[in-house]
Amino acid sequence: MQFWINVVVLASTYALLAAGYVLIYRASRVLNLAHGELMMLSAYLLFALAGALPHQPLLTIPLTLLIAAGLGVATYYLLIRPLAGRPLFSAVLVTVALGIMLQGLVVLVWTPRVQYPAVALGITNQPHQLPGGGVISTLDALTVLVALALFGLLAAFFRYSRLGVQMLAAAENPLLVAQRGIDFHRLFAVAWGLAIATAALAGVLYTLTNRLEGTVALVGLKAFPVALVGGLGSLTGALPAALLVALAEVAAIQYVDPLLSNVAPFLVLLIALLVRPWGLFGTPEELERV
Numbered sequence: 001m002q003f004w005i006n007v008v009v010l011a012s013t014y015a016l017l018a019a020g021y022v023l024i025y026r027a028s029r030v031l032n033l034a035h036g037e038l039m040m041l042s043a044y045l046l047f048a049l050a051g052a053l054p055h056q057p058l059l060t061i062p063l064t065l066l067i068a069a070g071l072g073v074a075t076y077y078l079l080i081r082p083l084a085g086r087p088l089f090s091a092v093l094v095t096v097a098l099g100i101m102l103q104g105l106v107v108l109v110w111t112p113r114v115q116y117p118a119v120a121l122g123i124t125n126q127p128h129q130l131p132g133g134g135v136i137s138t139l140d141a142l143t144v145l146v147a148l149a150l151f152g153l154l155a156a157f158f159r160y161s162r163l164g165v166q167m168l169a170a171a172e173n174p175l176l177v178a179q180r181g182i183d184f185h186r187l188f189a190v191a192w193g194l195a196i197a198t199a200a201l202a203g204v205l206y207t208l209t210n211r212l213e214g215t216v217a218l219v220g221l222k223a224f225p226v227a228l229v230g231g232l233g234s235l236t237g238a239l240p241a242a243l244l245v246a247l248a249e250v251a252a253i254q255y256v257d258p259l260l261s262n263v264a265p266f267l268v269l270l271i272a273l274l275v276r277p278w279g280l281f282g283t284p285e286e287l288e289r290v
Contacts, residue, residue: 001134003254009140011239011246012147016202017223018230018238019150020195025232026171027191030080030091034099035199036220038075041102042068042200043117043207043216044110050120057121061204065197072196076189099217106214115212123208139209146205150198154235167191218262222249225269231279241280244268 017039024032032038045067049060079098083091118125118139125137158164170177170184177184199220206219226245230237249264272279 001130001132003250005130005134005136005140007243007246007250008144009136010250011242012144013202013206013219014223014226014246015147015238015242016143016150016198016205017220018226018242019154019235020199020202021224021227022230022232022235022238023154023191023195023198025227027167028076028080028091028188029088029171030095031232032095032195033092033224034075034095034102035195035224036217037099037102038068038071038196039199039203039220040106040214040217041071042196043203043212044106044115046200046204046207047110047115047117047120047212050117054120055122057123060121064204065200068200069193069197072192072194073189075196076192077185080188080192081185103214103217112214117204117212118208121208125209137209139205143205143209146201150201151235151239158235163187163190222262222265225265225272228269229272229279231281234279234281237279237281 017035020035021032024030024035042064046060046064049063050057053060075098079094080091083094123139125139127135127137128141129135158168166177166182167187167190170182170187174184177187202219202223203216207216222245223242226238226241229244230239230241245265245268248268249261252258252260252264
């Protein structure tokens with residue numbers, strides 16, 4: 001029972017991060033390889049705000065998400081939009097450089113010491129006994145609920161909202177959207193803002209549950225295989241892919257060797273690329289675009 005609880009909790013974190021990868025790719029066709037570092041920066045911003053506003057999680061957490069969304073919008077306008085018309089790999093290389101810069105920034109500003117934002121915010125993480133002998137903490141249960149709620153909201157957003165439909169249209173044919181008088185750059189910026197806000201949400205929940213250190217960005221990197229396995233253009237595929245990757249990682253920790261935990265997601269990705277390279281819910285056309 002505890003094994004499956006661990007799988008679901010880890011899968012929820014990966015799904016939140018993978019949603020950001022998918023949102024950015026669906027909108028701007030860019031693979032954001034700085035996603036984990038932006039998540040890490042958001043977690044450190046939470047820690048900084050917790051120092052300035054201690055014991056006020058209902059204020060600091062939404063403020064962190066708002067700042068993270070602003071970072072996403074700024075990243076698009078300052079770094080990605082100027083590369084319009086250039087080969088897509090140019091934008092990918094820019095995100096790699098951004099990730100390296102953010103790693104250095106975090107070390108310079110906060111040092112590599114381990115931090116505990118939950119203590120600064122006065123948040124307690126009580127365990128809860130479940131039927132069958134399993135145990136889940138309050139924040140782990142919240143992570144699962146938040147992931148399910150987020151995917152439901154995103155599905156409704158893209159299906160029923162005018163902005164969501166425009167974003168999907170801009171992703172398919174930005175020239176046609178521009179001819180209809182719609183600023184597709186604004187739509188892409190919104191997608192980046194949403195994506196980084198979801199990454200920040202994952203980072204906040206993860207660091208509140210565990211701890212905050214410079215290696216947190218690795219969690220974002222391990223979520224990248226989830227987006228690829230599920231299909232880069234598919235939010236639907238992110239959930240089963242997250243379960244599959246989390247299952248492999250938890251099984252490696254429990255039954256093989258904990259040192260293999262960082263390798264397991266990429267082994268799953270390797271197998272998926274050999275069997276179905278366009279992902280569980282992707283299409284061969286999406287693979288050609290990548």
